[in-house]
Amino acid sequence: MTADVSIRNATKVFGTFRALDNVSLDIAAGEFIVLLGPSGCGKTTLLSILGGFIEPTSGTIAIGGTDMTHVAPAKRPTTTMFQDYALFPHMRLIDNVGFGLRMRGMSKAERDDKALSMLDLVGLKTSALKKPHELSGGQRQRVALARALAVDPDVLLLDEPLGALDLKLRRQMQDELKAIQKRVGTTFIHVTHDQEEAMAIADRIVVMNHGHIEDVGASSEIYMRPRSLFSAGFMGEANFLDAKVSGICAGEVRVETALGSAVLPMAAFTAGMPGEDKSVTLCIRPEHFRSGGEEGETVTLGRARIIDSAFFGAHHRCHLRAEGAVDIVITAHLPQTAEPHVGDVLDLAVPADSIVALANGKGELQ
Numbered sequence: 001m002t003a004d005v006s007i008r009n010a011t012k013v014f015g016t017f018r019a020l021d022n023v024s025l026d027i028a029a030g031e032f033i034v035l036l037g038p039s040g041c042g043k044t045t046l047l048s049i050l051g052g053f054i055e056p057t058s059g060t061i062a063i064g065g066t067d068m069t070h071v072a073p074a075k076r077p078t079t080t081m082f083q084d085y086a087l088f089p090h091m092r093l094i095d096n097v098g099f100g101l102r103m104r105g106m107s108k109a110e111r112d113d114k115a116l117s118m119l120d121l122v123g124l125k126t127s128a129l130k131k132p133h134e135l136s137g138g139q140r141q142r143v144a145l146a147r148a149l150a151v152d153p154d155v156l157l158l159d160e161p162l163g164a165l166d167l168k169l170r171r172q173m174q175d176e177l178k179a180i181q182k183r184v185g186t187t188f189i190h191v192t193h194d195q196e197e198a199m200a201i202a203d204r205i206v207v208m209n210h211g212h213i214e215d216v217g218a219s220s221e222i223y224m225r226p227r228s229l230f231s232a233g234f235m236g237e238a239n240f241l242d243a244k245v246s247g248i249c250a251g252e253v254r255v256e257t258a259l260g261s262a263v264l265p266m267a268a269f270t271a272g273m274p275g276e277d278k279s280v281t282l283c284i285r286p287e288h289f290r291s292g293g294e295e296g297e298t299v300t301l302g303r304a305r306i307i308d309s310a311f312f313g314a315h316h317r318c319h320l321r322a323e324g325a326v327d328i329v330i331t332a333h334l335p336q337t338a339e340p341h342v343g344d345v346l347d348l349a350v351p352a353d354s355i356v357a358l359a360n361g362k363g364e365l366q
């Protein structure tokens with residue numbers, strides 16, 4: 001069984017501090033959702049409200065269409081998997097995985113059967129009689145996942161479950177976690193502050209900051225069409241350039257920047273259209289700078305001189321200083337085949353449809 005989750009205006013105040021501020025979110029049954037954001041942004045608070053470990057100050061939580069706001073954790077169709085996966089050291093894996101089933105009164109034969117099938121799911125069936133200390137960190141993590149899934153939760157809540165693993169293992173476990181989630185179809189809600197992890201596993205990412213949601217979408221949507229400056233900067237690298245709207249005409253918007261003017265399609269304004277004279281910030285991803293000769297409509301924002309360049313395999317990472325009176329440094333990833341040299345002067349040319357324009361300072365245009 002899987003279930004949809006509906007969070008309505010959830011707020012949590014600790015003393016005078018709003019850890020969660022009017023958060024609303026709908027999650028479809030079977031989705032893999034990642035709550036992403038910096039330390040202290042309220043991810044764990046939201047997860048704990050879903051699991052029933054914290055009551056919201058206001059707002060409601062429904063799971064599978066049933067109001068769960070004041071229901072005790074054990075009575076919810078959720079299981080939480082924490083970073084310190086707390087396996088019982090003296091118990092064999094089969095007994096660790098079957099523990100929750102024993103608590104629910106299932107017979108030994110039945111729970112051994114179920115535990116074995118769960119260990120099979122995570123590739124550890126042949127280790128069923130081992131004890132946790134005989135396993136690697138990644139294997140222990142998989143046992144914890146098998147144990148969490150053994151009780152057939154409708155929704156699995158995962159709080160930085162891969163945080164204790166080294167980078168290589170973490171990347172491997174991300175792939176496994178995603179594959180297992182797709183196989184079992186359970187709704188997964190996973191907390192992390194690692195944007196690469198979010199991109200690797202999520203169907204949809206929820207970007208959080210200061211207790212509220214900044215952006216929600218598939219990783220490609222958030223990366224290509226961010227709806228807030230915070231989200232643009234948190235998901236990958238971006239150049240930010242201040243601009244002012246100077247004209248709106250026939251589906252296009254003219255903006256003035258310190259590097260010159262540009263005409264952008266309306267679609268560049270992902271958080272809504274500004275009025276004339278409004279200040280905005282243009283977000284330009286480093287890989288969108290062109291080294292010349294490409295087809296399609298481009299915007300040229302003056303010229304700039306390469307001040308350093310390093311080869312990163314798939315691209316050259318360059319810093320360029322804008323020519324002219326302003327002191328603006330741009331990061332650009334030029335194609336592998338380009339041959340950038342320090343001192344070269346290039347046009348700052350980007351495809352018009354790759355630029356995103358957002359209100360200064362926050363996600364909404366005023």
Ligand SMILES: Nc1ncnc2c1ncn2[C@@H]1O[C@H](COP(=O)(O)OP(=O)(O)OP(=O)(O)O)[C@@H](O)[C@H]1O
Nearest residue numbers: 014017019037038039040041042043044045046193
């Ligand atoms: N019981 C509590 N009492 C007071 N403040 C709390 C409590 N729990 C959390 N907070 C505060 O609420 C804010 C959000 O905490 P939360 O644990 O949800 O953040 P997080 O995004 O999960 O961060 P991290 O990635 O560091 O775990 C933090 O500033 C934290 O200090």
